[in-house]
Amino acid sequence: MARFLLRRLGLVLPALWLVSVLIFALAEIVPGDVARTILGPYATPEQAAALRHQLGADRPVPVRYAAWLGSFVIGRWGDSMVLHRPVRPFVLARLQNSLALALIALICVVPISLGLGIVAGLNEDRPVDTAISLIGLSLTAIPEFVSGVIVLVVFGVRLGWFPIIAQPPPGAGPLERIHDLLLPSIPLMLVLFGYIARMARAGMVEVMASGYIRTAVLKGLPLRYVILRHALRNALLPTITVIGSQVGWLVGGLVVVETLFTYPGLGKLIYDSAVGHDVTVLEATALLVAAIFMLSNLAADLLVALLNPRVRYSD
Amino acid sequence: MPGRLIRNAAFLAGGAVVVFWIFAALEWKVITPYDPFAVGPAHPLAPPSGAHWLGTDDLGRDVLSRVLAGAAPVLTIAPTATLLSLLGGTTIGLVAGFHRGLLDDVLMRLVDAVMSLPVIIPATVVLALVGRSTTNVILAIAVLFSPLVARTVRSAVLIEREREYVDAARLRGDRGLFIMFFEILPNVTSPLIVEGTVRLGYAVFTAGTLSFLQLGIQPPSPDWGLTVAVERAFVQIAPWTVLAPALALASLIIGVNLAADGVRRALAE
């Protein structure tokens, strides 16, 4: 187990390095350049070229990459070329916001969707199952930007129960934070619900169909005990994998939700810096999200191994 | 007995819905009450009425006609992209989950690296390398979704490979590839189908969102994903413009799911 862990962690670094190279190379292909972002479309090509030269953005890609990598690995994340501010505090603040939102969404949705998914799996093909499955399916047909707007209009504007702008005032207590962040987390919850519930259900159905349960019951164990200790564990496995893979999206992929709810998170920052060619910011944010993504996948894999004694990680 | 009836009814209902949308995709020119592309500047965002059963959109076009005609691009892009991503993802997941060890780790880290890139980057790369077209929307979506499928499949494979039948197959002398595709794969279909139906819905909206990154589907296509992405700005005063394509998509997904369930059950019996 320890060797497995070490090897996985050891591979994270090269993977992150690969991500940094890919980002740099691919950002070249996105149309536009940083000088235009700063000066706008009406500056003359000469003015744009002069600024590009001033910023060092006209050096060859490998040179720029090496320069960036050199300072990044020693902890100097540099300044945003576009905003003239140090990258690190800016990005970390956004990270904090994204993590808060992801946490609230997960805390609310996982118990509900897991529970309902298990209930559906236990009652396969009965009306309860049909109802839960259909609702889950329908919710996957509604993208988060649609449910987001509906939620905003109904609960924010018409009813006024929640603030339109998801920004808790500084010094707000945890309950107030949850209240202010509830609106943007609802569309996320709706998206995840269908996915998680269906996965849990499928896992339950699989396990129930196998002879495992029957054998255990024949051995004399009470049904409820069997279900809770064994079936549940196996139903959780694909669910955990799903959640692990969604964390990356929850933290770094919520461009539209962040736009709609005016939430200063990482998703919008990544998008803006990619489009604006603000490479120092883009690299820092993308690497952060990649690291979180890989670590959450690792955690999910570990949990799966812990829960399923059959899944052992050979050395 | 009642379970059986419900199952049959569900399968029939699902199948009917899917057939309806296929019919709409093929014959929209005949069945739409208005030309889905004809603009009506005199009455944009009109609520449902006798003249327009589902109202009009921001350009005064009949929503019902556009939803019907939208089945065509949707059924071209989404299922193809989903199938491709299932193919690609399953292969990677099978290989990684079965072989384990270094191959697994390296493969999955590569998958992780691609997955963690912000969506705009791979999308724009596909565009730059191969130009803008429907084919490339499909490719881009397949590339974006394969990693997720791979993860799910791999996770299921990890469990399956420990089962006795795999050991039995090994003892019989079956080769790795054979075991992967003929022994393990059939047993991971359950999560795979869930993944597939979820991805299907997502494919439609990803296609619509990608259009804002200048990839693929161009206006004035009545594609449901594109429609929702555009009409979202008007949901407050004209919710029908968004609800109609969203409900159409929901019905399609549910229909596909019910029909697929029925087929799977029939095969199992």
Added chain:
Amino acid sequence: MNDSDLQHELGQHLREELLAGRLSRRELFRRATVLGLSAGTIAGLLAGTGGGPARAQAPPSKRGGTLRVALVPPTAAVDPVTMYDAGAIAMVQQVAEYLIWAENDLSLRPVLAQRWEPDASGKTWMFTLREGVRFQSGQAVTADDVVATFDRLTDPQTKSAARSNFKGILSKGNIEKAGPLKIVFHLDRPFVDFPYLVSSTNYNAVVLPASYAGDFEQHPVGTGPFTLAAYAPKETASFKRNPDYRQPGLPYLDGVEFRFFAETQPQVLALEAGAVDLMVATPFQGSQALFADPNVTILLTRSSKHRAVHMRADAAPFTDKRIRQAVALCLDRGKIVEGLFQGRADVGNDEMFAPLFPGAPAIPQRTQNYDRARQLLREAGAGTELKITLTYEVYQEVPQYAVYLQEMLRPAGISVTLDQMTQGAYYGSGGTQPWLQVPMGITDWASRTVPSQFIGPAYTCDGVWNSAHWCDPEFDGLAKQYDATLDTGSRRAIARKMALLQQDATPAIIAYWIRAPRAVRKRVRGVDASGSDFLDLTRASLA
């Protein structure tokens, strides 16, 4: 303050024109302000010519309160010299001021300049600064600061886009300090509308201290009614009342809170919910809910904002002007205005003299005429099926306009393929700038105060933003003449010739001039709409 002899002479000439019915009161007023005539003189010129109702006395405004404003964020670090986007401009305009402010009716109001006058050739302009104005840092505003400001903007090394506005008109080093509060501008060529170039129209031209070092965010210094108290990029900006503002008693507000939103929709929702009080720019498409909201007032004003649908005169298939005319004849402009703005736009006539510009010549309005269009296409040998690609950016109502164009060109046998791009891709960079290269494209043009500011860059042979690559030496000559003619009557005749020429050549379709809406909650007072989406909160108050 006395006007010069020349100014008196010009003023009298204007009055003659007015009395002869060749000039409207509004035009006289505008022209007089541009020429730098004092208020007293202008009143005299207008005397006895039948005025409109006197301006209603506004009720006394309540002091205090913080106004919450919704707008898009600045795209980059805020620097008055290089800013080009609405967010940065709005921020800078709370803190800094111009020599002159251009009103919505295009008349000019003295701000930091107290008065100005041209010489007879229109090539030399003398400006006198207001006395006793201080920057927020405490130092006094002197001619040195103004000279430095304009030297900065005309410097060949500057990154400011404003340099293009001065190209061929004002060069660095030709701004002379003629006294502690007097400046003389020596122009390269006669330009009778020069005061516009040093006004708010040229939005980079805020007056900054001579020592300004490009660090506005760290040291936001200006003469404006508010000071920048805090700024969190992409999130919020807070402004506090400037207690030493040059106009005693103003501003009424204690402070202003900017809240940045990336899109229109969340701004609309925030205004409806009362989370903000004012939305700086309210494009009709997407804000329809506000136009029917009882708690919201919509301020509206004419502007010269438009969308130019250019057709490259040097590329197939538009080399033959008959084809360009045919395309223009397919449009039902009234329907387009109805569909896109519910009527809140003025119909355009494929020339640059917008209805907003006083002295706009009245030439026959182009209307939809399919028969004529088909005939022209036949004559030009285009056959019955012409295929073209229309490239455009996703910006406000432009995508919808593109679809309307596509549909309206169909009955003439022209099939249009739409090529939609993000704004960034459409403007591009380096060697790829679609807006200047595609055969047919839709480009958004923000307000300008004089037609020359459109014509120069976009429709002259040397124009840097001439998307249509149209070159007509006769038109160029007329344009130069127009800029150099002081006499209003002659100017109008030249304008008429230019308009007819351009309409006939149709390098671009100008189908509408947008009226700029601005949505505010009912409790907001003292704010006007702005043709350029500028935000002047000097007299704003909350009821």
